[in-house]
Amino acid sequence: MDPLIFGFLLSDGLINGALYALVALALVLVFAVTRAILIPLGEWVLFAPLTQAMLLEGKLPGTVWLSAGLLLIWAGLDRRRGRTPLWLFLAALGVVGVGFLGRSVPALAFLAALLVVLPIGPASFRIFFEPLPGASVLVYLILAVGLHFVFQGLGLAFFGPEQFRLPALWPGEAALAGLPVPRQGILLILAAAVLMVLLYLFFRRSLYGKALRAAAVNRIGARLAGISVREAGRVAFLLATGIGALAGLLVAPLSNASYEMGFLLGLKGFVAAIVAGLVSYPLAVAGGVLVGVLESFSSFFASAYKEAIVFALLLPVLAWRSVSSRVLEEEE
Amino acid sequence: MLAVRGLEVRYHAAVAVDGIDLHVEEGEVVALIGPNGAGKTSTLLALLGLVTCRGEVRYRGEVLAGLEPEERVARGLVLVHERRHLFGSMTVEENLLLGAFARYKRGERGIWGELERVYARFPRLAERRHQLAATMSGGEQQMLAIGRALMARPRLLLLDEPSLGLAPLIVQEIFGILAGLKAEGTTILLVEQNARAALELADRGYVLEAGRIVLEGPAAALRDDPRVVEHYLGIPGEESR
Ligand SMILES: Nc1ncnc2c1ncn2[C@@H]1O[C@H](COP(=O)(O)OP(=O)(O)O)[C@@H](O)[C@H]1O
Ligand SMILES: [Mg+2]
Numbered sequence: 001m002d003p004l005i006f007g008f009l010l011s012d013g014l015i016n017g018a019l020y021a022l023v024a025l026a027l028v029l030v031f032a033v034t035r036a037i038l039i040p041l042g043e044w045v046l047f048a049p050l051t052q053a054m055l056l057e058g059k060l061p062g063t064v065w066l067s068a069g070l071l072l073i074w075a076g077l078d079r080r081r082g083r084t085p086l087w088l089f090l091a092a093l094g095v096v097g098v099g100f101l102g103r104s105v106p107a108l109a110f111l112a113a114l115l116v117v118l119p120i121g122p123a124s125f126r127i128f129f130e131p132l133p134g135a136s137v138l139v140y141l142i143l144a145v146g147l148h149f150v151f152q153g154l155g156l157a158f159f160g161p162e163q164f165r166l167p168a169l170w171p172g173e174a175a176l177a178g179l180p181v182p183r184q185g186i187l188l189i190l191a192a193a194v195l196m197v198l199l200y201l202f203f204r205r206s207l208y209g210k211a212l213r214a215a216a217v218n219r220i221g222a223r224l225a226g227i228s229v230r231e232a233g234r235v236a237f238l239l240a241t242g243i244g245a246l247a248g249l250l251v252a253p254l255s256n257a258s259y260e261m262g263f264l265l266g267l268k269g270f271v272a273a274i275v276a277g278l279v280s281y282p283l284a285v286a287g288g289v290l291v292g293v294l295e296s297f298s299s300f301f302a303s304a305y306k307e308a309i310v311f312a313l314l315l316p317v318l319a320w321r322s323v324s325s326r327v328l329e330e331e332e
Numbered sequence: 333m334l335a336v337r338g339l340e341v342r343y344h345a346a347v348a349v350d351g352i353d354l355h356v357e358e359g360e361v362v363a364l365i366g367p368n369g370a371g372k373t374s375t376l377l378a379l380l381g382l383v384t385c386r387g388e389v390r391y392r393g394e395v396l397a398g399l400e401p402e403e404r405v406a407r408g409l410v411l412v413h414e415r416r417h418l419f420g421s422m423t424v425e426e427n428l429l430l431g432a433f434a435r436y437k438r439g440e441r442g443i444w445g446e447l448e449r450v451y452a453r454f455p456r457l458a459e460r461r462h463q464l465a466a467t468m469s470g471g472e473q474q475m476l477a478i479g480r481a482l483m484a485r486p487r488l489l490l491l492d493e494p495s496l497g498l499a500p501l502i503v504q505e506i507f508g509i510l511a512g513l514k515a516e517g518t519t520i521l522l523v524e525q526n527a528r529a530a531l532e533l534a535d536r537g538y539v540l541e542a543g544r545i546v547l548e549g550p551a552a553a554l555r556d557d558p559r560v561v562e563h564y565l566g567i568p569g570e571e572s573r
Contacts, residue, residue, distance in 0.1 A: 210426055211433050214419050221417035223382065226405035226434030226484055 007179040009296045015185035015254065017292025018192035022247040023269025024276065024284040025199065026240035031278045032216040033236035036129055036140040041244050042266020043151035044120055046259060048245035049252030050155070052113035053164035055102040062158030064099035067116050068092040070123035077126065095119060110169070114245050121241025122234040129237075130230055134219075148263065155259030163256035188250040195243060196285060212236065268295070268310060275317050333358045333488055333519055334379075338387035341374040341543075348374040350543035351387065356488065361510075361520045363530040363551060365564055366540035372523040373414050375540070376490050379521075380404055380411045391488070406434035408487030412494060414523075416477040420466030424457050427465050427476055431483030443483070450479040453509065471502035478509065489513070491522045495529065507533060527564035531555045539564070 023045060030038045047063050054061035075088035095116055102112025128143060168184040175181075202209040215222040215232035222229055248257075268291050275287030291310055298309040334356040341349040349371040356362045364372055378385035381401045389396045391409055399407075419427050428450055429436075432443045451458035454475045460468060465476055474494055481489060494510070495503040507529050513520065514533065524530035531537055531551045539547035539560065547557065554560050 207429055207433065207436050210422065211430060214422070214430050217421060218417055218419055220382070220413065221419055222430075223401040224380075224405070224411055224413055224417055225430045225480060226402045226437075227430065228400065228402045230400075 004179065005300070007177070009300055010293065011176070011179065011181045011185065013293030013296030014289065015182075015188055015251075015292070016295060017289035018189045019247050019251045019265070019288070020268050020272045020291045021285040021288025022192050022195065022243050023265060024272035024288045025196070025281060026243045027269055027273040028276055028278055028281060028284045029199075029243075030236050030240045031273070033212060034125070034129060034140070034233045035137050037137070037144055037270070037278075038237075038240060039141075039144040039148040039263075039266055039270075040124070040151045041121075041240060042262035042264070042269070043148060043155055043259075044117055044241050044262075045244040045248035045265055046155065046257060046262040047120070047151075048113050048117045048248040049166055049257040050159045050164060050259060051116050052102075052109045052249060052252070053166055053257065054159065055099070055109040055112060056106055056166075058103060060099055060103055061116075062154065063120070064096060064116050066154060066158070067119050067123070068095045070127065071095065071119050074123045074126045091119060110249060114242075114249060117245045118238065118241055121237040121244075125234050125237040129233065133230070148266070152259065152263065155262065159259045161258065161260070163258040164252075165256055166252045168253040169250070182254060184250070184253045188247070188254070191246065191250055195246070196281075199239075199243075199281070264307070271310060271314055271317075274314060274321075277321055333360075333392060334521070335390040336379070336387065337390075339375065339378060339389065340386040341371065341378050341383055343383075347543055349378065349385070352538075352540070352543070352545050354538055354545065354548075356519060356521050358519055359517050360536065361514050361522060361534045363527075363534035363537040364521065364523045364540060365525070365527040365530055365537060367563075368525070369542075370540040371543040372540055373492055376411055376492050376521070376523060379490060380409065382411075402434065405484055406438070408485065409490070410481045410484045410486035410488070411490040412477045412481045412492060414492040414496065416473055418465040418473060418476055418480070421464060423462050423464055424468070424476055425461040427480050428457070428483050431480035432485075434484060446483055446485065450482055453482070453512070454479050471498050471505070474498060474502075474506060475509070478506075482513075486518070488519045488521065491520060493523055493525060495524065495526045503529065527560065528555075531560075 023041065026041055027038055030036055051061045051063045071088050071092035075085040075092070078084045078088065098112045098115045102109045102116070124147065128147060129140065132139060132143070168182070170183040170187045172183050173180040174183050174186060203213055211222070211227045212232050212235060214225065215227050215229050219229050222232070269288065272287030272291045273284050275290065276283035291313065294313060295306055295310050299306040302309065336352065336354045338351050338353065339349055340347070340351050352375065364375065366372055374383060377383040379389060381396065381399060381404055391407065396404060419430065425447070428447055429443070432446060436443060451461070456472055457475055457479055460472065465473065468476065478494065491510070494506050498506065503526065510520065510522070510533055522530055522534060531554055534551040536549065537551045537554045538545050539554070547554065547559065555565070
């Protein structure tokens with residue numbers, strides 16, 4: 001193969017791989033703590049750049065009202081929990097304020113979109129998942145699939161079927177070993193690397209991160225230690241939404257963004273997470289890169305089959321996992 | 333400190349705890365003894381809110397109904413679970429620090445000082461501070477479970493069979509530690525099948541059978557009660573035969 005083409009495909013694959021790796025990390029994180037396979041994460045990933053695009057067009061996107069509305073429902077559910085409803089009400093107001101601010105100051109649209117999308121994850125956990133504590137993986141999966149359709153429908157209602165193009169944070173191309181690589185792609189890979197280091201430090205060094213791990217491995221033990229498993233779930237959803245939204249905002253300038261891209265993105269992240277058996281963070285990253293590179297090369301050799309080839313990867317991985325896997329189990 | 337009235341725990345149709353009353357006063361060590369399946373564990377789980385129950389649980393003047401277990405832990409009601417429920421894939425020190433999580437979240441200081449006190453109490457944990465909890469012996473794991481509970485600064489410590497499955501020498505060591513806690517004024521509700529050791533340590537005791545309290549009173553009186561002697565203190569004493 002022409003080394004230039006090989007280089008192109010590889011860099012393209014690595015850039016997409018960074019995106020899938022982040023989505024896979026978020027899915028593994030959520031699954032570890034809550035046992036939910038978060039299918040709607042793909043939608044939320046796309047909500048962020050679509051929100052940014054609308055703000056840049058001077059419009060207030062529906063995600064602002066969705067996010068504020070979910071926070072208000074959460075406040076209603078927690079109305080007897082001391083000051084919590086007040087803070088949630090203020091957060092809802094804050095989301096609307098941030099929306100208006102992002103609409104009038106284009107330089108803030110990126111940050112505003114991130115902040116607007118962020119509450120959707122934890123609020124969804126509080127409203128839809130928390131009322132079913134300890135439900136089976138299958139029940140959560142059905143719930144997640146249902147939410148995926150709801151959020152996809154909302155995406156169509158908010159943003160319409162068209163594609164949006166977003167400006168790069170770091171425009172232009174850099175020459176890497178004689179190969180032109182979009183700077184935005186380098187930015188995405190760097191951001192992914194930094195996020196991974198931060199997550200590692202959070203889970204390994206901070207007591208809060210350790211508490212989240214504790215809630216993931218032993219729910220009863222966690223509660224005995226005074227760790228709220230519900231709160232751990234909300235924090236896991238918050239982190240996942242943050243990671244996903246940031247990934248979406250960074251990747252959108254490289255390709256177009258439209259509401260229906262979320263599902264396929266979520267699914268590819270899920271394939272990567274399955275490679276990791278839904279338990280291992282390093283393997284999730286490796287899985288993401290594998291999916292990205294495989295997709296890139298198959299789009300060159302057999303572009304009509306590129307999705308099929310990526311999903312066909314699931315078969316040998318599942319077969320291998322089924323004979324050699326360490327299943328995630330509660331410790332005693 | 334703790335006042336329980338009409339506590340009832342059911343698992344579907346089966347009644348595990350059938351309307352019991354008990355109380356624990358500040359600074360007291362109270363033993364709850366009884367045979368396997370009497371409902372001792374169910375009682376403690378209900379106090380912590382880990383199983384649903386009926387009846388009234390009042391702790392430091394507050395009715396606990398509706399509080400999550402972690403909220404009870406934050407109020408100083410701390411349980412050492414029968415099955416310990418340690419974080420096996422984490423180190424001894426991580427397990428201990430997580431025991432103080434509620435205090436850490438409140439922004440309380442002095443958690444490291446507490447850690448040093450726990451290490452002073454359990455030198456074996458200090459030696460093994462970087463070892464994974466799952467790789468420790470049963471006795472060490474029990475010490476870790478107690479140490480983790482102490483990290484929460486319990487006002488009322490609930491202990492579920494701390495001597496279960498341990499060698500006699502280790503049991504002696506554990507009861508020595510409990511005696512130390514008592515001497516410092518820790519309030520303890522101790523569930524035990526080792527009735528002899530429990531009643532020697534305790535100020536008062538309750539005997540639970542098939543979900544009901546059949547006997548209660550000062551520990552010294554229970555130690556001499558012929559029914560207790562016959563059923564719970566092993567070999568019948570000279571006075572009963
Ligand atoms: N999770 C459960 N589901 C159904 N029955 C249970 C459960 N836990 C305990 N039981 C029953 O409740 C009764 C009391 O058990 P338990 O409180 O564990 O007693 P103890 O601690 O005194 O040995 C027993 O008959 C036991 O079989
Ligand atoms: Mg028991």
